[in-house]
Amino acid sequence: MTTLAERPSASRSRSPFRRPLAETGLGSWFTTVDHKRIGILYFVSAMVFFVIGGVEALLIRLQLATPDGQVLTIDQYNQIFTMHGLTMVFFAVMPLGSAFFNYLLPLMIGARDVAFPRLNAFSYWVFLAAGLFIYSSVLLGGMPDGGWFGYAPLSLVGGDPLGYTIGDATTTQTIAGNTVAEGQRMVFYSLGLQIAGIASLASAVNFIVTILNMRAPGMTLMRMPVFVWMILIVSFLMLFAMPVIGVALWELMMDTSFGANFFDPAQGGDPVLWQHMFWLFGHPEVYILILPAFGIVSEILPVFSRKPLFGYTAIVFSGIAIGFIGWGVWAHHMFAVGLGPVANSAFGLSTMFIAVPTGIKIFNWIGTMWDGRLRLTTPMLFSIGLVAMFTIGGLSGVTHAVVPHNWQQTDTYYVVAHFHYVLFGGAIFGLMAGAYYWYPKATGRLMNERLGKAHFWIQLVGFNLTFAPHHILGLNGMPRRVATYEDGYGWNFWNLVSTVGAFVIALGVLVFIINLVISYKRGAEAGPDPWDARTVEWLTTSPPPPHNWDQVPNIRARDELWQRKYPTQGQREQVRVPAGGSGELEGDVAPGTTAPTEGTTGATQSPYTISDPGYDKGVRHDVHMPSPSYYPLIAAFGLPIAAYGVIFDQPAGFVFYAVGALLVLGGLFGWVLEPPTDPSAEVAHQ
Amino acid sequence: MTVDVHSPESTADHGHHTSLGISNTKLAMWCFIGSECLFFGALISAYLIYINERADGPGAELFDIEFTSASTFILLMSSLSMVLALAGIQAGDMRRFRIWIVATGLMGSVFLAGQIYEFTVFLSEGANVTVSPFWSAFFLLTGFHGVHVAFGILMLIAAWASSLTGRLRMENAETIENLGLYWHFVDVVWILLFTLVYLIPALGGGGS
Numbered sequence: 001m002t003t004l005a006e007r008p009s010a011s012r013s014r015s016p017f018r019r020p021l022a023e024t025g026l027g028s029w030f031t032t033v034d035h036k037r038i039g040i041l042y043f044v045s046a047m048v049f050f051v052i053g054g055v056e057a058l059l060i061r062l063q064l065a066t067p068d069g070q071v072l073t074i075d076q077y078n079q080i081f082t083m084h085g086l087t088m089v090f091f092a093v094m095p096l097g098s099a100f101f102n103y104l105l106p107l108m109i110g111a112r113d114v115a116f117p118r119l120n121a122f123s124y125w126v127f128l129a130a131g132l133f134i135y136s137s138v139l140l141g142g143m144p145d146g147g148w149f150g151y152a153p154l155s156l157v158g159g160d161p162l163g164y165t166i167g168d169a170t171t172t173q174t175i176a177g178n179t180v181a182e183g184q185r186m187v188f189y190s191l192g193l194q195i196a197g198i199a200s201l202a203s204a205v206n207f208i209v210t211i212l213n214m215r216a217p218g219m220t221l222m223r224m225p226v227f228v229w230m231i232l233i234v235s236f237l238m239l240f241a242m243p244v245i246g247v248a249l250w251e252l253m254m255d256t257s258f259g260a261n262f263f264d265p266a267q268g269g270d271p272v273l274w275q276h277m278f279w280l281f282g283h284p285e286v287y288i289l290i291l292p293a294f295g296i297v298s299e300i301l302p303v304f305s306r307k308p309l310f311g312y313t314a315i316v317f318s319g320i321a322i323g324f325i326g327w328g329v330w331a332h333h334m335f336a337v338g339l340g341p342v343a344n345s346a347f348g349l350s351t352m353f354i355a356v357p358t359g360i361k362i363f364n365w366i367g368t369m370w371d372g373r374l375r376l377t378t379p380m381l382f383s384i385g386l387v388a389m390f391t392i393g394g395l396s397g398v399t400h401a402v403v404p405h406n407w408q409q410t411d412t413y414y415v416v417a418h419f420h421y422v423l424f425g426g427a428i429f430g431l432m433a434g435a436y437y438w439y440p441k442a443t444g445r446l447m448n449e450r451l452g453k454a455h456f457w458i459q460l461v462g463f464n465l466t467f468a469p470h471h472i473l474g475l476n477g478m479p480r481r482v483a484t485y486e487d488g489y490g491w492n493f494w495n496l497v498s499t500v501g502a503f504v505i506a507l508g509v510l511v512f513i514i515n516l517v518i519s520y521k522r523g524a525e526a527g528p529d530p531w532d533a534r535t536v537e538w539l540t541t542s543p544p545p546p547h548n549w550d551q552v553p554n555i556r557a558r559d560e561l562w563q564r565k566y567p568t569q570g571q572r573e574q575v576r577v578p579a580g581g582s583g584e585l586e587g588d589v590a591p592g593t594t595a596p597t598e599g600t601t602g603a604t605q606s607p608y609t610i611s612d613p614g615y616d617k618g619v620r621h622d623v624h625m626p627s628p629s630y631y632p633l634i635a636a637f638g639l640p641i642a643a644y645g646v647i648f649d650q651p652a653g654f655v656f657y658a659v660g661a662l663l664v665l666g667g668l669f670g671w672v673l674e675p676p677t678d679p680s681a682e683v684a685h686q
Numbered sequence: 687m688t689v690d691v692h693s694p695e696s697t698a699d700h701g702h703h704t705s706l707g708i709s710n711t712k713l714a715m716w717c718f719i720g721s722e723c724l725f726f727g728a729l730i731s732a733y734l735i736y737i738n739e740r741a742d743g744p745g746a747e748l749f750d751i752e753f754t755s756a757s758t759f760i761l762l763m764s765s766l767s768m769v770l771a772l773a774g775i776q777a778g779d780m781r782r783f784r785i786w787i788v789a790t791g792l793m794g795s796v797f798l799a800g801q802i803y804e805f806t807v808f809l810s811e812g813a814n815v816t817v818s819p820f821w822s823a824f825f826l827l828t829g830f831h832g833v834h835v836a837f838g839i840l841m842l843i844a845a846w847a848s849s850l851t852g853r854l855r856m857e858n859a860e861t862i863e864n865l866g867l868y869w870h871f872v873d874v875v876w877i878l879l880f881t882l883v884y885l886i887p888a889l890g891g892g893g894s
């Protein structure tokens with residue numbers, strides 16, 4: 001693949017650029033359309049944003065460590081707690097999920113790439129552009145400061161309409177000869193999230209089509225790994241949730257920048273409409289954040305318990321149930337708004353009800369580990385960590401569903417405790433489990449186990465030290481989102497404990513990053529299947545070739561690789577294990593001892609050969625992989641440039657609009673006019 | 687020539703290669719349309735919530751039902767010509783295809799021109815996004831529909847131009863089918879908007 005045929009003849013190409021063909025070197029990362037490299041780009045970028053969001057968290061905790069904290073001004077605190085939420089949700093956890101989706105989805109379903117490789121690259125660049133755009137507000141009058149939830153009318157007037165802390169709120173500043181109002185902070189919020197939403201929408205379409213349409217022969221829906229099921233559900237959630245928040249953000253932008261009246265009560269607008277739209281998106285968003293982690297542990301637990309997943313069907317259908325019921329619970333974020341007893345009761349009941357499918361999953365994971373021969377590797381530890389920590393978060397979540405109880409807790413640190421147990425104890429633990437588990441597939445080397453275990457224990461202790469006290473603080477009445485608090489409320493001790501815990505987490509994350517870096521060169525060679533795994537991404541080499549497989553595998557079982565390695569004696573087909581059965585196979589080879597050599601056909605054949613029995617060796621299969629392209633990058637970066645048009649006054653604004661529109665439209669036209677695979681590119685030979 | 691094995695995008699035009707038997711691009715278009723339903727659903731909700739929030743500004747009495755009915759009729763007819771254009775390319779009759787694709791684009795443009803004219807009338811009579819939540823919601827809702835029509839016209843022009851250069855041939859009929867799905871969807875949304883925004887206030891006497 002890396003050797004190239006002769007250059008495209010100049011007369012052929014209608015593009016203003018020579019088509020980029022290099023697939024190695026730094027420049028190739030900007031034009032790549034390979035799902036694996038895009039996955040790595042997502043991972044690295046999301047980790048950078050994760051560290052930024054983490055530093056913001058440390059600043060928040062430093063400010064709150066003692067009463068009357070002086071580390072940050074109120075204005076700085078508002079910006080930093082807003083950006084902490086935005087960064088972690090939209091630029092760390094969601095793209096970390098995308099990193100795994102991208103890297104693994106085609107490998108898990110036996111495809112060579114996603115359905116639309118250039119659209120995939122476009123998604124990545126749009127996500128990055130959105131992140132850079134929203135952080136560029138630091139230089140342009142301050143970062144968004146109305147909370148990640150952006151409640152109106154606060155988001156319309158800015159954090160300080162009366163000018164208590166930052167001077168006169170109506171002041172403007174001059175940037176590059178143009179007047180920019182201070183009140184642009186939430187415009188960065190509305191535009192930045194709209195751009196990020198485009199990225200999510202494009203990936204959602206791409207992943208749905210890939211999963212439904214690009215499966216290897218024999219990969220029926222009910223043979224798909226659970227992780228793929230979760231990608232499918234998350235993609236549908238994104239497909240339907242993003243347009244809702246998109247409209248809300250447009251309306252917010254129309255209000256802040258063009259004088260519209262959607263959410264301004266003084267003009268007859270309704271701020272509660274914003275809350276409805278935000279949480280109609282916001283609650284499915286919670287599942288967008290957590291379901292990838294659920295999928296990851298559903299892959300890891302069976303491998304290290306050496307048992308099939310307990311109740312595959314139940315896990316899949318409870319995931320689908322979450323995907324549906326998740327649309328009917330949003331008003332549990334609004335119990336204190338005053339929707340009335342009927343609405344509050346209905347949403348309280350639906351919220352309790354959604355705990356049922358979530359509980360089913362937890363019992364399935366416990367059932368998977370039950371009586372298994374557990375190997376407590378780092379990915380396994382993080383997976384068990386997720387099951388334990390998420391359960392705590394889930395239980396405190398059920399308490400929110402009780403409306404009178406909710407009124408007691410709403411806007412207190414109890415809520416902060418709840419969603420950090422769910423999103424850190426759940427999502428982040430799961431994503432880190434996935435990082436340890438699939439790192440060898442992506443790099444060919446294992447991560448250091450000793451450092452990994454140190455990371456796990458440091459993080460587990462630090463996490464509980466940070467967030468368990470928030471339960472107590474919240475029940476003792478400490479409100480969230482406050483920049484400081486006074487002495488004498490009895491909150492001092494637990495706040496200090498929480499701050500200490502936050503730095504312990506930071507130490508754990510530091511160990512993680514060091515491990516990621518040093519293992520890249522010094523980790524032990526992994527080979528194709530270091531964990532004795534069950535699914536087909538471990539069938540190909542580590543790292544896989546650009547085209548993933550010379551021959552696409554034929555799928556005959558849910559745990560295809562396991563069946564190839566440990567075929568049930570005397571039977572070609574997998575024995576159907578009753579739901580909940582332990583699935584111990586008769587004549588199973590002792591775990592982890594040998595790489596078995598007997599193939600299903602009885603011929604001496606390694607399970608890791610990618611050829612299949614029945615593959616006609618007479619036919620020469622050549623693979624055209626899509627060629628790299630500049631256009632996704634060009635079109636993506638047109639979006640934030642156009643968005644600056646809203647920020648800057650005219651005439652500079654018009655210049656931004658024009659340049660941005662030109663880049664987007666020009667990028668799209670170039671994209672459509674170039675063939676997916678350049679005719680001059682070398683094909684990969686079987 | 688070499689044999690293609692399940693390489694992405696290259697299978698896009700050959701539905702029979704895919705797991706579901708429907709081509710990737712068509713499935714993607716259906717997904718996109720599903721997402722668009724929620725997009726317009728949210729815009730319509732905001733409009734219906736604010737239908738009586740007119741502050742002291744003008745209301746639906748500014749609507750000219752006769753004029754909008756005429757432009758609605760033209761937009762609906764463009765769906766018919768879109769079907770004829772698809773039939774043309776499927777039959778390999780590129781001349782027929784071009785006639786009808788141009789007709790579709792022209793009718794879409796007439797509709798869009800009508801909407802722009804209507805907007806200028808409203809603006810001259812003192813209605814704009816800053817007047818009241820009603821007009822904010824009206825302009826965002828109908829404006830976004832107009833943007834969708836405009837984007838559709840751009841794609842129609844692109845399809846027409848690439849049929850002239852020979853890029854678009856009978857084998858690419860599915861591209862036109864997908865474009866048609868989009869175009870029909872935008873028309874269907876307009877039927878909904880025309881009913882909710884223009885007809886119902888008029889029937890209920892809300893306009894007077």
Ligand SMILES: [Cu+2]
Pocket residue numbers: 282283286329330332333
């Ligand atoms: Cu919720």
